[in-house]
Amino acid sequence: MTRPNWSRLYAKFFPDFTCPASRHVKVISEGMRKGQMRDALDGWDPEHMAEALEVTVQDLWEARKVLTEAGYERVEVRGKWVWRKREAPIGGVA
Helix, strand or coil: CCCCCCHHHHHCCCCCCCHHHHHHHHHHHHHHCCCCCCHHHCCEEEEEEHHHHHHHHHHHHHHHHHHHHHHHHHHHHCCCCCCCCECCCCCCCC
């Protein structure tokens, strides 16, 4: 897998489909690719681990986009974030 073009991905997904946790994972993957986390990886291949993180973040952002386009919204319910079908506004027009 080639390195993601984060500028292009941010333009497509930020801020609506990202979250602090996914952006942290993105930063961690960049650090792995730069060799800044070798001790923490304890023998794991940093390129392989970075790729796994990057694919996960990209898939998450794409899934959030698809859900939003399908009429779902992310809402907080009793301290947890869940996806639910967006309610039509009064008058029935979405």
